[in-house]
Amino acid sequence: METTVLVIEDDAAVRQGVVDALEYSGYRTLQAADGLAGLELARRGSYQLMLLDLMMPGRDGFAVLEALKRDRPGQPVIILSARGEEEDRVRGLRLGADDYVLKPFSVRELLARVEAVLRRSCERPAPVDQWSIPGGAVDFSTGELTFSDGGREMLSEREAALLRYLLGAEGRVVTRAEILRHVWGLDPARTETRTLDMHVMHLRTKLRDVHQSLLVTVRGKGWRLNA
Template identity: 60%
Template sequence: MIESPTILVIEDDPAVRTGIVDTLEYGGYKTIEAADGHSGMKMALQSSYRLLLLDIVMPGPSGFEILAALKKSRPGQAVIMLSARGEEQDRVKGLVGGADDYVVKPFSMKELLARVDAVLRRTHERPSLSPTHNFHGAVIDLNECFIKFSDGSRAEFSEKENSLLRYLIGASGRTVTRAEILRQVWNLDPERIETRTIDMHMAHLRSKLGKRIASCIITERGKGYRFIQPEKPE
């Protein structure tokens, strides 16, 4: 028998939190819950769960602060942001910060369960990838977000630079389009946004990787990017 996924709910409104928990348990999920940002931060970083439903405005650390801390310590953790706010800037901030989806309150039971099911499917299908890689004598650590060169020097990656590199390496030589990167790394709809953020992050990433490893990231003009594994010396 397959065990039901556990979902952590961080929501300060008791009525809303109870409604969400009841809905999830009705849908067959296990739940754990926190009523404010302080207990929510602790549970988000220390508890075992598959998905986090995270409110934005609450006593203690905000949902955005919890999300930032979570993405540093548990990269890849699935998160759905919950908020009564409907402004585009809040949705973009949550998604750019690493959330997998954003649901505006009030929402129906069917909508919530559909979003939860969809995010769990997507994150379950994410390919596993070794956290460390050796290229040209340098060690890339995708969990700790840095590259260490053979001379002992090192460079730190930002969260998004690290996520971008992780996705490119995980594509196993396949060309990934800019639209795919926006969807999968930035969680943004490429049809609704025009941005040069990929170019900016790619330039910063290449400069930190150094010339030899940066040359492994091939720009396919008009298509996207492809990471080719360096040839191992004989």
């Protein structure tokens, strides 16, 4: 599969130079010229790595990064910035950036950083296949829920994907838009569907979550799994 890199940079010359270097090296690219357009593309686009400038109109890079990490946790990001102060570097890394490259940079250095971050992201631990849940366990390799009283339930492929994603969020509230994007592969801005609600309802039934204390609805925000 071709690797896609999203470049968010307001300086047209720098942006074009980065895009040209990436495409010459075999990457596909997406690009945006300001923070607002960049965040919109970052939320709905399909890409494996983001290159993010800090000083931009609309929204600065820190705001884009902070919003992105709420919607797409685990998304690899490299900051490109002329701001080399320690405070800025530390802030960017604490917000979830994987690397921080100072301008001006050489094409060789940038490509080496891109390759390193992509390699690290591919080497991150894969999700485990078995999880404990209150009263039982789920085996994602078979799609089966088992309970301590001997009961069993089979999950559909989509139910299993939804439960895995919620478990991976580790108690964080997950929004409808995030699930539609990452589990369903749909653009939430262009999607009107209640199928997600039906899947949540079916999943609660199979989890024996009668009082909705395990898979909790957070009104106006989304869902949280208390596992």
